[in-house]
Amino acid sequence: MAKETPLIALNHVSMDYGDGTESVLALKDIDLAIEKNEFLCILGPSGCGKSTLLKIIAGYQKPTTGEATFQGKTITGPDWHRGVVFQSPTLYPWLSVKDNVGFGPKVRGIKKAQIDQITDQFLDQIGLLKDKDKAVFDLSGGMRQRVALARVLANEPEMILMDEPLGALDALTRLNMQTLIRDLWHKNKNTVVMITHDVEEALSLGTRVIVMSKQPGTIIKSYDLNYTYQALETDNHRVKVDEQYLEIKNDILDLINADLNEA
């Protein structure tokens, strides 16, 4: 075990939806520890309970059995230490880009001058400082997702949870966003948990990738990787695909497919 308490610890977590004969077991006996500075990617077929897992960590749902802890304390509800980026950006259309990013610090009672400084800093990091007074509905999908990211970063949370944040974006925007997310994670020394459908995305971003089985969701395999560190060092910020990378990719695809065909 790790020397200190992990940031997140899930102990025998199961999640049951509904009751009686109608009940659906979404997660079954999950044990997972997430350490500080990890970039954890969760892969799995649709309906495997990935999102449920994330919601439990975020505090939106309580596990039916087992326990989820954050810094050693049981998670009882959402709070700003665990920021969440949704698949579709949930920016508030009545606020400007700048005010969306400043929303977290504002509700936490931080002084206005400091909020301005924080928002400028993170808008600069996502490259949208010049658009700070725009309305969010005038931005493109990729830009909105960047603002959603900056909004979470502005709180400087202990960890960031992302539920397929790039799922709705086109391939090119997606690649740029992956680089951006990797850079931000590295620069701000964050801890990230990211759900994705895309095996390559998981391999190029994660320091650890876990693969989940279809319902009821269990963790079937876990990989420790360093492609994301490699990508940080190259000039074009892309992963260098080697033999091992392809092997792991195939391995994961086989796992997911075998699991799907079992039914």
Next chain:
Amino acid sequence: MNVKQSKNPFEITLTLLTWLIVIVLWFIFTNVGEMSSLLLPSPQVVWETFMNIVKNGYGNVSLWQHLSDSFVRLFWAVSLAFITAVPLGLLSGYFSKFKAIVDSIVQFYRPIPPLAYYALLILWMGIDDGSKVTLLYLAAFAPIYIACVAAVNSVSQDYILSSKSLGANQKDVFTKVVLPACMPDIFTGLRTAMGFAYTTLVAAEMTAATSGIGWMVIDASRYLRSDVMFVGIIIMGVTGIIMDGGLLLLENKLVFWKGKD
């Protein structure tokens, strides 16, 4: 901005043309045929009567007095309805127990035509403005209340969850997320309420009043002054459009994000 509002020039021409044809047909019908001007006065007569009413008023009361009487009633009633229906509606949307108390009463009286209980209100409060404002208040309350309940229930769950994960407490969630998210629907409710209260107002003034634009029309009918009735009806139509247009303008200013998220 305003993409949904802009009409192309061709459509505007079509609209204007329609009205031109209506007026020309009206003109031909009343000037060429042997239509009795008691039943259908010609456009020129209606115009003359209009100018006359603008200058001399009707029933010893100036036109502006009639209009302002009507609109003061409307203004008070809708304002009162707005400041009471919005909080009650939002609370009902938020707390199901609160809804259990308020909702059935609103649902019970809502389908009743306001004029049906107007007689009772007159009995209780007299024929003055009190009974009229109360009547219009009741007419305007229901649409605003219902819009608020529906608005709260349709606020995206992700808006609420994301705000909590950004550090918002219950109060912040309500004032900074739920309330603004409801604004577009509240405005729609306000416009519906204004329209409904306005029709009710005219009907109420026709039933019992001594001034107001509705009273002017019903009084003229007693003397077979169809030209005055025409003037009154046209004024009602035009003011109705102006009122709604004003609200629409306000809406585009205040809830500029409507339909864009």
